[in-house]
Amino acid sequence: SSRLVNVKPGHQQHQQQHLLCEEHEEEKINIYCLSCQTPTCSMCKVFGKHKDCDVAPLSSVYERQKNNGQRHREQLVDHFDGLVAILEERKQELVGLITREQDHKLKLVRSLIRRHGDHLEAAVTLVESAIQSMEEPHMSIFIQSATDILEKMSVTAGASSAERPELGYEDMSHFVVDTDELAVMLRNIEFRSGLGNNREEDPEEESELDFCTRY
Secondary structure (H helix, E strand, O other), rough: OEEEEEEEEEOOOOOEEEEEEEOOOOOOOOEEEEEOOOOEOHHHHHHHOOOOHHHHHHHHHHHHHHHHHHHHHHHHHHHHHHHHHHHHHHHHEEEEEEEEHHHHHHHHHHHHHHHHHHHHHHHHHHHHHHHOOOOOOOOOHHHHHHHHHHHOOOOHHHOOOOOOOOOOOOOOOOOOOOHHHHHHHHEEEEEEEOOOOOOOOOHHHHHHOOOOEEO
């Protein structure tokens, strides 16, 4: 129990406010009872209900708890920054795997395109030579030319069965990442105090920041 009163304006041109003890009307609330976890006044410690309790200056408890909150906030940010860093690292690794396989497949297909293009060009040249040989009037020259053309046709026919990519070679659907369970865990992150139901929290102790998931 206490009441708020105004005292004389300070240097910052605004009224400074203090809490006064309800039991000792002229005493300011200036200490903190560690045993009862409540602010109180010096008279309550000396003569009142907190005389057997452990106390500390109110200002020191205030600063400690304020700094404790800041530290926990920074820890929370660090925890989540760490999770983001892990996800970013895994993303880069998995994207790299897809990129490397894609580049490998593109390289092979482009190589096959060049090889088949060369075979097609050779076949066109052979057909032109065959058409020209049909106009040869000398029998022996024609036969010799025909023999050469037939040999080249045989070689070209064998080359036409060169390597071809399998059906669905371009498919990349085998790269699968299942993130559903992970997404559920992330959405269910919550705080856990780490304190038992019957344990009294000591403001001088700095509890560790802890997380748990409802999963």
